[in-house]
Amino acid sequence: MRLLIQRFTQALVLSALIGGSGLALAQDKTTRDSTAAPGDNTKVNKRDRNKSEPTADQQKMNKSDREITRDIRRAIVNDKSLSTYAHNVKVITQNGSVTLKGPVRTEEDKTAIEAKAAEVAGANNVKSEISIVPKGDTGSRARKEKDQS
Numbered sequence: 001m002r003l004l005i006q007r008f009t010q011a012l013v014l015s016a017l018i019g020g021s022g023l024a025l026a027q028d029k030t031t032r033d034s035t036a037a038p039g040d041n042t043k044v045n046k047r048d049r050n051k052s053e054p055t056a057d058q059q060k061m062n063k064s065d066r067e068i069t070r071d072i073r074r075a076i077v078n079d080k081s082l083s084t085y086a087h088n089v090k091v092i093t094q095n096g097s098v099t100l101k102g103p104v105r106t107e108e109d110k111t112a113i114e115a116k117a118a119e120v121a122g123a124n125n126v127k128s129e130i131s132i133v134p135k136g137d138t139g140s141r142a143r144k145e146k147d148q149s
Contacts, residue, residue: 103133
């Protein structure tokens with residue numbers, strides 16, 4: 001009986017320690033999140049409200065457009081020299097015409113993605129709306145540029 005009480009007490013203490021450290025981690029995350037830049041990108045997405053601008057939900061589902069998008073996406077993801085931002089660029093294909101959208105970190109990322117898309121779809125079939133947002137920039141510069149256009 002004494003051994004059972006001792007193990008129960010140990011489990012209770014261990015549980016309190018784990019729960020307490022989880023609380024501390026949660027508080028630390030909250031502090032980090034409150035100092036981070038706001039995640040609201042409504043202003044950047046204003047252009048997507050324009051009916052003439054293609055959005056990801058307008059991607060055509062015919063076989064040739066799906067294959068073009070797949071091949072471009074595959075080329076981008078397989079290039080490990082690209083930044084995470086570059087790996088997340090939107091690729092939208094409509095009737096063989098490709099639109100690239102999203103932020104990248106460098107001019108090199110932008111050029112590489114545009115070249116990959118041109119290789120698959122043809123240079124005349126690629127429209128680039130990729131913006132460059134250098135590391136450390138929260139995107140305010142890109143938002144201002146998009147708002148002015």
